[in-house]
Amino acid sequence: MFNTNIDLHALTGWIPERLSVHGNESDKDRTFKMLCDRHSKGDVLITLATGELHLRWKGNYSERDVMNWTPAMKEALRYDPQSARNFDNGVFWIDIDSLYRFYDVAYLNWNPGLFKYTYCTHDSWSAGVGPVKDLYFIGDNPQYSLTLTNGNSTVWVLLTRHITDKNDFANNNEYIALLVYKNNGEKVYMPFDPPPYIDGVRINSPHYLCKITPNPQVPCSRYTLVISQYEKSTTINYTLRAYSTGAFQLRKLTNAYKYKEIVSRKEKSGKWTTDTAGGCANNRDTYHKNPVYQFTITGANDADNQLLIDLKGPKDYAIGIDLTTVSVVNQNSENYFKKQSSGAFRSGFTILQLKSVPAGTYNIIPSTYKPNQLGPFFLTVHSTTPFKLNRIR
Numbered sequence: 001m002f003n004t005n006i007d008l009h010a011l012t013g014w015i016p017e018r019l020s021v022h023g024n025e026s027d028k029d030r031t032f033k034m035l036c037d038r039h040s041k042g043d044v045l046i047t048l049a050t051g052e053l054h055l056r057w058k059g060n061y062s063e064r065d066v067m068n069w070t071p072a073m074k075e076a077l078r079y080d081p082q083s084a085r086n087f088d089n090g091v092f093w094i095d096i097d098s099l100y101r102f103y104d105v106a107y108l109n110w111n112p113g114l115f116k117y118t119y120c121t122h123d124s125w126s127a128g129v130g131p132v133k134d135l136y137f138i139g140d141n142p143q144y145s146l147t148l149t150n151g152n153s154t155v156w157v158l159l160t161r162h163i164t165d166k167n168d169f170a171n172n173n174e175y176i177a178l179l180v181y182k183n184n185g186e187k188v189y190m191p192f193d194p195p196p197y198i199d200g201v202r203i204n205s206p207h208y209l210c211k212i213t214p215n216p217q218v219p220c221s222r223y224t225l226v227i228s229q230y231e232k233s234t235t236i237n238y239t240l241r242a243y244s245t246g247a248f249q250l251r252k253l254t255n256a257y258k259y260k261e262i263v264s265r266k267e268k269s270g271k272w273t274t275d276t277a278g279g280c281a282n283n284r285d286t287y288h289k290n291p292v293y294q295f296t297i298t299g300a301n302d303a304d305n306q307l308l309i310d311l312k313g314p315k316d317y318a319i320g321i322d323l324t325t326v327s328v329v330n331q332n333s334e335n336y337f338k339k340q341s342s343g344a345f346r347s348g349f350t351i352l353q354l355k356s357v358p359a360g361t362y363n364i365i366p367s368t369y370k371p372n373q374l375g376p377f378f379l380t381v382h383s384t385t386p387f388k389l390n391r392i393r
Contacts (some may be wrong), residue, residue, distance in 0.1 A: 004047040005107035014109035115243035136349035145185035151219030153246030173203035173229035185222035202230040257382035280370030299385035305357040308382040315348030318369040328360030
C-alpha cells in the first residue's frame with residue numbers, strides 16, 4: 001500500500017494526515033461533508049488507499065452498474081458509463097458506504113496557509129537514552145513545552161522521522177507517536193500520571209500529526225509534548241513542526257537534575273530480603289524493617305533544591321517511596337514537611353518529585369505494599385544541587 005501523502009508533502013509542503021476510514025462508519029456523513037467543504041475551498045488534497053482493490057472497481061456506481069445510475073445523476077455528474085467501459089483512465093464513482101467498506105485510509109494534505117504561525121526544530125533521539133519500552137518511564141523521552149498566547153488557538157504538531165536509507169523506507173520498523181499532556185508545560189515522568197490529554201497509536205509512517213483543538217469552556221495555554229517510540233532500538237533523527245492560528249512558543253525541556261546517584265552502583269543491588277521486606281506503613285509491626293537511605297542536601301535556597309527519586313522493582317509488586325525529615329537548617333521554612341510519599345503504590349515503578357526542598361537531612365524508605373515480598377530494587381536519586389547518600393539500614 002502506497003502512502004501518497006508522504007509524496008505530496010515532499011512535493012508541496014502541505015501538512016500530511018492519515019485518516020482511518022475502514023470501520024469508522026459511525027461518523028461518515030459528518031466527515032464526508034467536512035472534507036467536501038474543505039476540498040471545495042482548496043484547503044485539502046485527498047487520496048485514498050485500499051488493501052483489497054487491485055483491479056478496476058466493479059461495485060455500486062461503476063461503469064457496469066445498471067441498477068443505481070439514473071439519467072439525472074449521469075447528467076449532474078457528466079458521466080457516461082457506456083463510454084467509460086471502453087477506456088479505463090482511473091476515474092470512477094463509488095458510493096460512500098462502499099468506500100468505507102473497501103478503503104482503509106484517506107490520506108489528506110492540508111494547506112499550511114491555514115495557519116498564521118509556524119515553527120520547526122530538528123533534533124535526534126539516541127538509541128541509548130531511556131528504556132526500550134516507555135511503558136513506565138518517559139522522563140528520558142524528548143519533551144517540549146508548548147505555550148500559547150491565546151488558549152483558544154488551534155495547534156497542529158507534525159512529527160517527522162528522517163529517513164535517509166532506502167531499506168529503512170522499504171522496511172520501516174520504527175513506530176512513533178506524539179503524546180500531549182496538560183502538565184503546565186513541565187516535564188512528565190510517568191506515561192499515565194498525569195493521564196495524557198491526547199494519546200495515540202504508534203505508527204510506522206514517517207509522519208505523525210497531532211491536532212490540539214481548544215475547548216472554549218476550558219481554555220489551556222500550556223502543554224507538554226512527548227515523543228514516543230515503540231520498542232526503541234535505533235537512533236532517530238526527527239523534525240517537529242508546529243502550526244497555530246495564534247502566537248506560541250515551543251521549546252525543548254532539558255534535564256534540570258545535574259546530580260544523580262543509583263543505589264545499585266554502590267552496593268551491587270538493593271534488595272528486599274526476609275529481614276527488610278516490611279511492606280507499607282499500614283503494616284505497623286513490620287514497616288520499620290524496610291531499608292532506609294539517608295541523604296543530605298545543602299543548597300542554600302529552597303527554590304534551588306529540586307528532587308526526583310525513582311524506584312524500580314519487580315513488576316508483580318506494588319511499590320512506593322516514603323520521604324521523612326530528619327533535620328533541616330531552617331525549620332521555619334514555608335516548604336518544611338515531616339513526610340512526603342509517592343502516592344498510590346504502583347506496579348514495578350514509581351517516582352517522588354519535590355520542588356523547593358529545605359536544606360537538611362532526610363530518610364528515603366522504599367517498600368512494597370505487602371510485607372515479605374522479596375526481590376531486588378533500584379533506587380535513583382536525582383537532584384539539582386549536590387547531595388550525599390548513604391544506607392543506614
